[in-house]
Amino acid sequence: MNLSKMNLYRGVQSIIVFCLVFTVSKAELESDVSSVILLSHSLGEKTLETRGQINVRSLKSGLVNIVQDSSFTTQDFKEAAEANEFYHLEAVVRYNGVERTFLTSTKACLLYESQLSDIITIHVDLMGNIYGVSLASPHNQQCTGSVVDFEPEFNTTVLISYMEHGPVPDVAMYVQKIEQEKVAKERGETKDNRSFIAKYWMYIVPLVLVFMMSGASNPEQPAR
Incomplete structure (x- = not known):
């Protein structure tokens, strides 16, 4: 187990132990x-x-x-x-x-x-x-x-x-799942299923604001 994986495992384990009531x-x-x-x-x-x-x-x-x-x-x-x-x-x-x-x-x-x-x-x-x-x-x-x-x-x-026994989380399975998602992301195997707006909203919003401000500063002249 590498250092990053070990740290991740310990971090998740600490959170679960802190929240779990024995x-x-x-x-x-x-x-x-x-x-x-x-x-x-x-x-x-x-x-x-x-x-x-x-x-x-x-x-x-x-x-x-x-x-x-x-x-x-x-x-x-x-x-x-x-x-x-x-x-x-x-x-x-x-x-x-x-x-x-x-x-x-x-x-x-x-x-x-x-x-x-x-x-x-x-x-x-x-x-x-x-x-x-x-x-x-x-x-x-x-x-x-x-x-x-x-x-x-x-x-x-x-x-x-x-007190009665409560469910015990599977920490090892959770860490393994995170590691698999990390490796898949590095290889580019993960697919982005978000919509067009969800992907590029940071570009769309500024354009909309520019058009709105342009229309407010240059109102149409009334027809003669």
């Missing part, structure tokens, strides 16, 4: 460390209060359990829903001596109309680390304004989201 399935996690996720929540601009915690026993098997208790009343959620406020959830993840904090939100009316049914998703990267926690409501994405009566107890589903 993914992994749950069976290929490099580590499976248990972790604890501490949950705190708030309504609107109120201060955060303790909600509970999620104990992640195994990311590979998806073994988790959640212990929680709402510190807000049904009336609190109703008032926040009527005021079109947001429900905020803070998740503090602790594992291997590392602590990370994530904040996620949803409309309070969605949570209120779903009678505190929500979905907490734990996002895991290829190293087996938790890189995100998100909150969603199984209710519709638009509030209906209906008034419901329920006990202020959360009905939470905990999901673990694993």
